[in-house]
Amino acid sequence: MTDLNLxxxxxxxxxxxxxxxxxxxxxxxxxxxxxxTYANPDQCTMCTECEAACPENAVACYFQxxxxxxxxxxx
Amino acid sequence: MLxxxxxxxxxxxxxxxxxxxxxxxxxxxxxxxxxxxxxxxxLGRVEVYRTAADGREHTLRIIEKGGVFNLVPAMKEGGxxxxxxxxxxxxxxxxxxxxxxxxxxxxxxxxxxxxxGLVSDRLNDMIEISSALAMxxxxxxxAAFLIREANRSQDIHGKPWTQDEMARQIxxxxxxxxxxxxxxEEQGLIRRDRGNxxxxxxxxxxxxxxxxxxx
Numbered sequence: 001m002t003d004l005n006l007x008x009x010x011x012x013x014x015x016x017x018x019x020x021x022x023x024x025x026x027x028x029x030x031x032x033x034x035x036x037t038y039a040n041p042d043q044c045t046m047c048t049e050c051e052a053a054c055p056e057n058a059v060a061c062y063f064q065x066x067x068x069x070x071x072x073x074x075x
Numbered sequence: 076m077l078x079x080x081x082x083x084x085x086x087x088x089x090x091x092x093x094x095x096x097x098x099x100x101x102x103x104x105x106x107x108x109x110x111x112x113x114x115x116x117x118l119g120r121v122e123v124y125r126t127a128a129d130g131r132e133h134t135l136r137i138i139e140k141g142g143v144f145n146l147v148p149a150m151k152e153g154g155x156x157x158x159x160x161x162x163x164x165x166x167x168x169x170x171x172x173x174x175x176x177x178x179x180x181x182x183x184x185x186x187x188x189x190x191x192g193l194v195s196d197r198l199n200d201m202i203e204i205s206s207a208l209a210m211x212x213x214x215x216x217x218a219a220f221l222i223r224e225a226n227r228s229q230d231i232h233g234k235p236w237t238q239d240e241m242a243r244q245i246x247x248x249x250x251x252x253x254x255x256x257x258x259x260e261e262q263g264l265i266r267r268d269r270g271n272x273x274x275x276x277x278x279x280x281x282x283x284x285x286x287x288x289x290x
Contacts, residue, residue: 005269046269048238048253061270062235065224068266068275 007050009036013058020050020059084183091175097162106159110148113176116140119166123158124243134243135204137163147194149173208246211286216245217255218284221265225274235270262289 007020007029014036021029021036029050030039038044051059094117097103103114106125114121121138135158138144148154154173171179180187207216220241227233236244238252245252256272259265264280266273274280279289 044269046267051237051239052249052253060237060239062237063267063270063272064228064235065221065233065272066228066274067225067277068273 005046006038006041006044007046007048008060008062010058010060011036013056015056015058017055019053019055023049023053025049084179084186087179087182088169088171091179092169092171095168095170097166097168099162099165101162101166103160103162103168104145104156104158106156108156110145110154110156110173112170112172113143113145113149114160115143115169117167117169119168120163121160121166121168122163123160125158131248132243133246134240136200143193146190147197149176150190150194152177204246213245213247213251214255214258215284215286216247217241217252218259218264218280220245221259221272221274222277222280222284259283264289 016031016034016036018031021031025047026040026043026045028038028040028044030037032039046061046063048061051061097119103121104110104112116138118140121142121144122134123136123138123144124132124134126132136144138160144160145156148157152174180190207219211219224233224236238256239249242249242252256265256267259280260267262279264274264276264283266275276289283289
């Protein structure tokens with residue numbers, strides 16, 4: 001199941017170029033043993049810099065859109 | 076479209092139509108090609124979109140189970156596909172040749188009336204889309220999109236969106252969506268928290284979607 005709090009990596013598209021690792025301001029991603037992994041997942045703020053930088057469109061940051069609880073009550 | 080269809084009509088579709096399995100990402104039709112088939116979605120999700128001269132793609136609609144696409148150009152002989160369609164997930168499509176589909180329309184007037192109603196709905200949708208693109212700013216369209224999706228997620232589990240997917244729906248580019256969301260957050264209209272975009276000022280967002288000031 002997709003964790004909406006982390007970028008989703010399409011490993012078939014990923015070429016391990018390391019661009020996402022370089023641009024990440026929180027050092028969330030790393031390449032270890034020829035795999036792109038989450039080195040510091042708790043640090044991720046979903047800033048989407050990795051998604052924007054990936055030349056292969058292998059990174060996707062998903063957002064769930066919803067009303068705040070008090071706005072639901074005010075409808 | 077075939078809900079409540081009688082056995083004779085279903086038999087006609089069984090005779091002339093067939094099913095096609097499609098991998099995720101497969102392009103089903105290309106804009107401008109000769110219109111040869113009408114498609115129904117049996118399983119999965121299909122994105123219908125158009126491509127601008129600069130390569131930008133604009134999503135016209137997402138077709139889910141039970142929906143149909145490539146209906147409008149099929150209504151007239153010699154029509155060309157008006158948009159592209161690709162499978163967003165592994166999908167199963169029901170396919171029928173346009174000539175056979177038009178023959179069924181002639182044979183089954185009640186079904187034909189239903190199809191006319193569907194085409195009318197599509198025309199209304201296109202009028203809304205083209206009006207929004209022509210007359211509404213990116214901020215207005217983004218606010219409207221956020222409101223629509225937040226409302227939808229109240230009834231069913233909402234689909235999560237990437238900024239690129241949002242841009243395709245709104246008719247803009249990813250960077251503009253990012254800038255607009257940042258602006259909305261600064262204005263106190265939304266709150267962004269990792270994988271969530273929470274709409275916190277309904278009145279403000281509705282004002283923006285209508286072209287008024289947020290406050």
